[in-house]
Amino acid sequence: MSVPRFVIKKNMNKSSVTGKSMQNFLTDAVLRDVCLRITGQEEYTVDFVGNDYEDDCLPESYNKGRLAVLKYGDKNAFISFSEEEAKGRNSAVQSVGTAFNIYYQSEAENKELYYYFLGAGVRFQTEFFMNAYRQMQTIGFRFLNAEVLDLAIVSYGSVEDFISSRKIAAQKNRSNKASYVTKERFKDIEIYGKTYGANKYDAAMLGFTASVLAKRHGQHITLYEILEKNLRHMPESCARTLKLMGNVDIVPTDLEFDRKQFTENNSLRSPRYKSNLLGRVGIKRCALCNCEIPEIIQGAHVWPVSIIKKQPLTFDEQLRHAISGDNGIWLCENHHKLFDENIIRFDNAGKLDISGVGKAARAFIMKITDEDRIPSVYHSAGFFEYLALRNRAAGL
């Protein structure tokens, strides 16, 4: 076999300003180690090339994704390198997402995808990073020196597995609530992705991971981009990868989308409403029976859309109430219907009231209901205002 050859774009983003290039951290010791671990031999050559160099394994212009390519035999190994120190979550996720895009979109044959830790791994094993590695391994990254971590990286087995691990992380860490994966029906996975600022690559990584897992069971993914005022879509390169993956539809949802939904129906299947509710209280779980089967959990309006539409308010004011995360509870289909029909009521303090229900129905409701009041996670001034408005409208 001929000597393995690294080809590496030396300039990074803003190299001319920062003075930093790939050569700063890709020392001989690092490259030799990488070469040995991939090919079994230590001897290599390396070409640090300029922005104009063309190769179908490399990005155009400067180095993106902290990427090196090692050509050996007829193989092309794409290797993305960690930061030397775990500086920011976002830059780490961004370079991984970018490396995956370049790998996935490359037309080179015999592609392999690797990740290499620079520096001491212990700094990189917070829960956030461990979850990121699980996603990376799931989408095909192979870790060259995972022994620098104390913990093992375990791939996700299914979308359901992935969703439930995200739930646990979201419960522990309320600050990480930019994007959500959930399930509407078995074949119908939904991602609500906020795609502005630091979140844009996080939404894309969720999409990559869910796509790979969903393929195993013929499931389909809808990724709703929750666009804010500045209307930032996810990076175009990520959108292109998701499209190539073949089972992901990206649906951009701006306020115009919600206006249309609001005008056309009263149930308001608005991605933004669901995203706001997920952002406010987290996971889909019935507030009354704690059922967590996502297929039968729905966002129930506290102040109903049909009532909101009758208010002497401007259209945008009405819409604001209709999509507010304060104006909702997750309920299973049974409890949702009972709530909509005002068979189940709550007083203005959130206490369950089924006193007006007949004996047999009451026995059934008690059988299927665990909670006697709205769980505290929902309690906010806005929520109780909506509850009072609901009760007033129902003449309660």
Ligand SMILES: [Zn+2]
């Ligand atoms: Zn329920």
